[in-house]
Amino acid sequence: MKPTPVTVAEQKVEWDLPARGRVGMFALIAAEAAIFTIFVVAYLFYIGKSLTGPMPKDVLSIPIFYTVCLLSSSLTIHVAVRALRRGNRQTFGILWFATIALGAAFLYGTAREWHRLIYQDGLTISTNLFGTTYYSLVGLHGSHVIVGLASLSIVMVFALLGNVRPEHAERVDVLSLYWHFVDAVWVVVFTVVYLIGR
């Protein structure tokens, strides 16, 4: 018994399919977006439904500086990938490090905010509905920032060892898609928590 090779003799087709890394990442982003949607809906639904304080308008202040940090990291990672694609590995390394630093600054901002909320304002995840939804939504986003920073740091280590070369630009680009998504989610979380919910 022999397998039948299936070919079409006279056919020469142009065959160009999308890169699987990008498609896979877009699919992951769709799944993540669905998870965030549910948390955002829960947050919006519970605005103003807390039975006890503290209320958002009493304790939240808009984190403009750290938001600017996170959003500008999207710009640095984009330019970093472009530099790598053009073969400029040093620029890539500097900008990649800048991305990590900006992301870490954002996390520091969240940590300070949470510290103040817990120790000065007495708001924990079990205090009231605002606490439950606030820490869940911001924490879910924060955990995505942590995962992103861990992945970015691995690439940074590879880059310092001299192992990230222009032919890896496509892979690094896939990771940058994830980082852009994390930033885009922050725009939504920021709007919901600090603008609508306050």
Place this chain on the structure above:
Amino acid sequence: MSTDAIALPGTGMASRPLVDALHGWVTTVDHKRLGILYIGYALVFLVIGGIEAGIMRIQLIHAHNDFISPQVFNRMFTMHGTTMIFFVAMPLVFGFANYLVPLMIGARDMAFPRLNAFSFWLTAFGGLLLYFSLVGANGLYGAGNAPDVGWFAYAPLTSKTFSVGHSTDFWTLGLLVSGFGSIGTAINILTTILCMRCPGMALGKMPLLVWLNFVMSGMVILAVSPLTAAQLMLMVDRYLGGHFFDTQAGGSAVIWMHFFWIFGHPEVYVLVIPAFAFASEIIPVFSRKPIFGYPVMVAATICIGFIGMSVWAHHMFTVGMSSNANTFFVLSTMAIAVPTGIKIFNWLATMWGGKIEFTTPMLFCVGFLFQFLIAGLTGIMLSAAPFDWQLGNSYFVVAHFHYVIVGGILFTVFGAFYYWFPKMSGKMCNETLGKLHFWLFLIGFHLTFDFMHVPGLLGMPRRIYTYEPGRGWDVWNLIVTIGVVFQGVGTIVFITNLLWSYYKGKTAGSDPWDAWTLEWSTLSPPPVYNFASIPEIKSRRPLWDLKHPADPDWKYE
């Protein structure tokens, strides 16, 4: 012929010690082996879930029976529902998709083989976690030792107050973990279909099974994620003292229902669309005609996918929503009947005028056509809100969705087993045993689920552990339980057939059904690399073109 590449563990491997063979299975990233692992795993849980159903039916065989206690009854229906949906139906769907999609699109593996293995082991671990609750859930409270909150786990039953101990935690964690596995596999299938097709296979030339699994994967990504989010919230409530579903602190029990059914209803289509996929491959081959209305079939599937995402609250008519919401969900639910009807007519039109061969797979698909039609009709009845107010949460509902899941989905899955078993094992299934299985299961199915509608109409609620005599429910419950015996025997015949055929069945050859899609062009079982040379195709039925060079399909498509 590389039979040892795909043999079941511990068999046909005289040259290799058992440990080596098992090691090969545990560390494999081959889509075919992972597909078989998924399927074998699902079959084990099918038997467990079936035993749980049997225990419930024995308890309900007559009024005031005390075969099991009310507490155990609660655990049985919770474990039965959770097991059958998450650890039988989903792994079966993913197993066949894993095995067939790369072969049908002429690829050598999935897009992400390691993610594939990771997803399978997550799913497997989720199932073990659920059943570990039997040992580990007792805790210090003397509380129940298995989840008993129902498979949709409505708040506030899941709160710490009403569910002490850890049984609900095992339920939550099991579903969370297997949910991650499902999302991983769905991403993998989607990417494989978009990025790994062989030259010439444009989207419009993919086999229908591939198209339908594409839509299924998209739905898993959008529907299982909300369940994951809801489980995370439930864990925040139970472990960290959160208030998402805590009405005492202003939280809402209804929002859990919404979040659960935003997953729960698309899940039905996640399961039934692959069933459509099997029917769409099997019916044409045994009618000796190409599928009728291929583009319309694709369009109808995508349409079902879209509408299926927006009907979830028809599970909640009895909760008391606004009349606007009720109207919307009634109409969107009824709208699903249109693309589904198109599909049924297309399958009938495929059979019309064909040279039909009633082999076992075809018998199961014909049974599916009838039963799925009836399931759809009771579905339309229940989609009318006033009718649902009368019969919501009754045995009529139970009969309806078992008609979908058993009569529709399980029947085509059995058909798929008989159809692709020769490809997976290299051996033909025994036709006599196969037909015996079909008739036993058909009789058992109709005894159980036809007659289950009646006590529902007479007002018997679901999830009661016993009932008073003299309400007119007794004889119906007796018949329903008798049907289970037939289904059980049918399942034993099925498992016997698989095992017997694997060892003693006659050799299948690469193309036993004279079929047309690419998986039949390679060996049975396929070698690890699937295709020695990557195929190139020009039409939807490449093997037809090969067998009939004078009259190929691509001249007409």
